[in-house]
Each structure stands twice: as C-alpha cells, then as structure tokens.
Amino acid sequence: MRLLVGLINGMIAGATPILLAALGGAFTYYAGIFNIAMEGMMLAGAFGAVVGSYFLHSWVLGIVLSIAFALVLALIFILFSVVLHTDEFVTGIALNLFAVGATTYLMRQTFNVKGVFANEGIIPIPRLDIPLIEQIPFLGEVLSGQNLMVYIAVIAVIAVNFLIFRTRFGMRLRAAGYNAACLDSSGVSTARMRTAALLLCAVLCGLAGAFLSLGYVTLFAENMSAGRGWISLAAIILVSGNPTGIAVISLLFGFSDGLGLLLQDYRVPSQFTSMVPYVATLIALYFYSVKERKRKA
C-alpha cells in the first residue's frame, strides 16, 4: 500500500509540470502556431519563481514573477514570429537557447553561484490539506496534501477545455489555426488571436516552471526543465491538442517518472531509470504512428 501511494504521488508530481506546459501548448496548437518554446518558457518561469520567492519572501510573488519571466519570452516570440514573420521553428529554438543562456547568466549574476542555487531563503509553494478528505484512508493520502500547483493544474484542464471548446474566444482561436484567411476576412485578426494564444501559453508554462523550482524541488539548477517542454510537445502532438487527452498522457509520463524513481530501489542504475520518461515518449509515439497508419488505410 505504501508503495502504491508513493508511486501515485510520484506520478502526480511528475505529471504536473508536463501537464501545465502542454495545456499552454494546446492554445498555440489550436491557433496554428508551431510553438516549441515551452521548454524555454518553463525554464524562465522556474528561474523567475526562485528570484521572486527568494528576494520578496513570498511564494505568491514567486509565482507572479515566474509568469512575468515566461511572458517576456512570449513577447519576444510574438515580436519575431507574429510581427516580423520569422520562421516559428527557428524562433522557438533561438528562444530556448536564449532561456538557457539568460537564466544561467542571470543566476551567476544575481546569486553568484554556478550550476545550482539552493538556499533556505527560497520559500516553496505549500501543500494543501483538504479537511474531511484527508481522513479517508488511502484516497486521502492521494487526493489531499498535494502541492497547491497540482490542484491548479486540475482546474486548468477544465478551464482550458471550456475556453477552447465552449467560448467565442476558443472558436476564433481554433479558426485561426483551421483557416486563418477565413478568420481574417470575417473581421477577426488572426495575428491578435495568435498573440493571445502565446500569452496564455506563457502563463501556463510559467506556472509549470514555478512548480519545478518551488514545488517539485526547492532550488534552481541550470537547464532544470531537462526536456520536459519537449515531452509536453510530444504529448500535444499525440492527442492532437485535446486538453483531456493531454491530462491522460501527462499522467502516463508522470507514471514513467515515478516508475523510474521506484526502479532505483531495485539497484537499476539511476541513469537508466532517468531514461524511462523519454523511452515512454518513444513508445507512445510508436502507438500513435500505428494508429495513424490504420486510420489512413
């Protein structure tokens, strides 16, 4: 039982950052932007969260700053790809590089350390104990006592679903991706919809970053997003952007993350257990390709 609870909690913690970033990517996916900058936005968010939490002594301000840092990247993305019409792929890669370079540089500059900044002054995002539910055996241990950001992620799934499929804004957003010329000729600016999608994406990626550096662990490390942005991109492609599907896929990736940690107890070298999420992505991609081929045939 203990093992199961540990595995499930590991799964939830591993899934949360991927889920949040992938939900952000869902906006840009539907708006027809090939957005690969989630990785960089998440990293910028993680750095912003630590800066806010450490200097302003509050995790709330940490989250605010994480969103602000991610938004800066989104604004650069908008300037280049929406305004100047540079290639989205190129812009995304350059932004990811920029995020790695800028956070490494700023970490050195502000905290005067290389590699990792860990300090007791960083205030983590608290865990939330839900009264009554926490009394229930087993379920209480899973449903209650999670990091606040986990609950925000669950709400975000519902909110994103509603926003994309049930509102006028969502319809226009999807139209921007489905047929941009048609949307433009009906009097709604595609560029504006794409801008909105990128800003929303940055907000969610900022939250993902804040969870990484103030929830999953309480420190900032160079390049700590470690490919999670790419995994979230894979998640989006695998389910064609559907938010509910993204939630399921993220949990699967989270499970592989938790499984990796569990395997370490069985003397499997840690390098191999760390590979598990990436191998899981390849396996998921395999099933996706097989399904696609059947659909086409």
Place this chain on the structure above:
Amino acid sequence: MRNKWVSGLLGVLAALLIGAFIMLLQGFNPLDVYAALFQFSLGGLSPLATTAKNAVPLVLTGLSASIAFASGPVNLGQPGQFLMGALFATVGGLYIHLPPVLEVAVLVLLAMLGGALWAGLAALLRMLFNMSEFIVTLMLNMIADFFTAWAIAGPFMDKSAYSPMTPQIDPAGWLPSIGNFNTTILFMIAAVGVCWFVFNRWKAGYEWRLSGQNSLFARLGGCNIDRNFVSVMLFTGALAGLAGGLLVMAGPHRFLKGLGANYAWDGVMIAIVANNGLIATLLYGFFFSAIQTGALGMELITAVPSEISQVLQAVLVLVIVASREALNVILDRREARRRAKERAA
C-alpha cells in the same frame, strides 16, 4: 548572393548592438567587453588557434544540421550523435592499440560509426513505423545523454578519478598539434570539402537537395525518397559523431562528464543562422567559436560572467534570422512595385 552577405553582416552588427545595450543595462562598458572578447579569440596567432580548434565541433555539428535540413529530414539529434561518436572513439581508444596513423584512422571511423548508428536508429523507426524523426531524435538525445553518463560512471570509469570519466585513450590516437594549431582543424577542413563536393557535385547530393526542396517532384523524377532519407540521416549522424570523436582525440583524450553539454544545440543554431549553406556554416561556426572562446578570456579581465556569450549567441540567432526575413520582405515589395510600375507604363 549579395543579399546574404548584407543581411548577415547587418544582423551581426544589430545583435552586437543589442548585446552592448544589455551590458549597459547591467552597468558594464560594452566597448571594453567586446575588446576583451575579440582580443582573446582573434587577437594573435595563439588565440586564433584556440578559436579554430574550438570551432571544429561547432562547424561539424553545424554541417550535420545544415545538410539534414536542406535535404528534408529534421535531424535534431546532433547532441546525441555527438555523444555516441565520442563514446565509440573513446572506447576504441581504450581497447584498440595500433600504430599512430592507423589508430587515428580507426578511431575517426569508429566515431563516425557511433554517430551514424544513433541517427540510423531514428531513421529505422521512421522507415518501419513512420515515427517522426523530429521527436525521436530529441528523445534519443536525452537517452544518449544518460547512456553515456552511465558508461563513464560504470563500465568504462577511471577508478582513480574522483568524478565520472574514462581513463585516457591510447596516446597513438591523440591528435597532435602543429605549432599552435591542432590537427583536428585539418579534419574539419576536409569534412567541409567532402560535404561541399558530395552536396553540390555528386548525384546523391543532387537528389538530397531535390528532395529537400520538393519531395514530391523528386519522387516523380525517379529519386528513391526512402533511400535518400536513410542516407542523409546516416551521413549527418556520422558528421555529428565525428565532431564528438575529434573532440576527445584533440582535447582531454578521455570522455569527461558533461563533455557535449556545451555543444548541445550549437549545431542546429549555426545551421539556422547559416540558412543551411555549407560555406556560411563554416563562417558562422568560426564566428560563434570566437565568441565562446573569447568569453572565457574576457571573464578573467572584466567583471562580466562568460555566460554572457550564451545570451549573445541567442540574440545573434534571432536578429540574423529576423533581418534576413525582413530584408526578403522589403526586396519582394520593391520588386513587386517595380513590376507594377512597368505594367502601368
């Protein structure tokens, strides 16, 4: 052709200006910083030799990305192929003992084999299951990263070292220096030459370029698209692997922890800036190497951390690409206006 030079130079200038602005915001004197940066990378024979040596992995991974992108396959796996090439060369150097020239040849071939195998795995998955090489190569990068980390901390670890690394390879496989210049530079120049020849003069290269520009046209014209895809992946994988192998053979002569970390995305970055041109890849590779090399020296005499080079590089990429596209738009508009005027006349 002239446009390329104009937009490139304009982009570099604009990026350096933006970099200067960032430094001013931080309270540094940008002129001092740039002077130190280029003093330590281009000022004199010895700095120039270091810059050229450091340019080798950048140019080779850049060529790998350029040729892949220009031929169609989105091979983003240079970091992983680089690591596998380095690992193959290192392991070869540990267990194979031959006379110097032969040893070098064997290790170089092993490095290329390592990179090609890792890229070939992605190509295989694409051919068998139609899995997009874009995500597959990205995931394989991560897997290669952990796999090599395991290899140098486990089976091939130097027991006397304090951090994960392999023992030194057979000295017969070390690439010597001639004066200040390391012989890896010769391999780089040879690789650029071979790539240019294959890409621009060979039938295979012609088919690759054709497939990259219009895959359907290439297929209707009788090219075997699948075979070209696999051969491009193997070729570009071998280039990235060669970069890894040469780095080991020239520099530390062993596989250290974090060996490829500095070159992770640089190949893709340079290919993008160079717009997949081979000669441009060589030039930009050298330029980026100058920035990286100079930054380390600059750190010694100014208060600016060397990580500023990473910021500078990212700004360079964005600005060079944006100015190229912007220039194209302006030229297209002017052309359109000229035609409209001609028609009206």
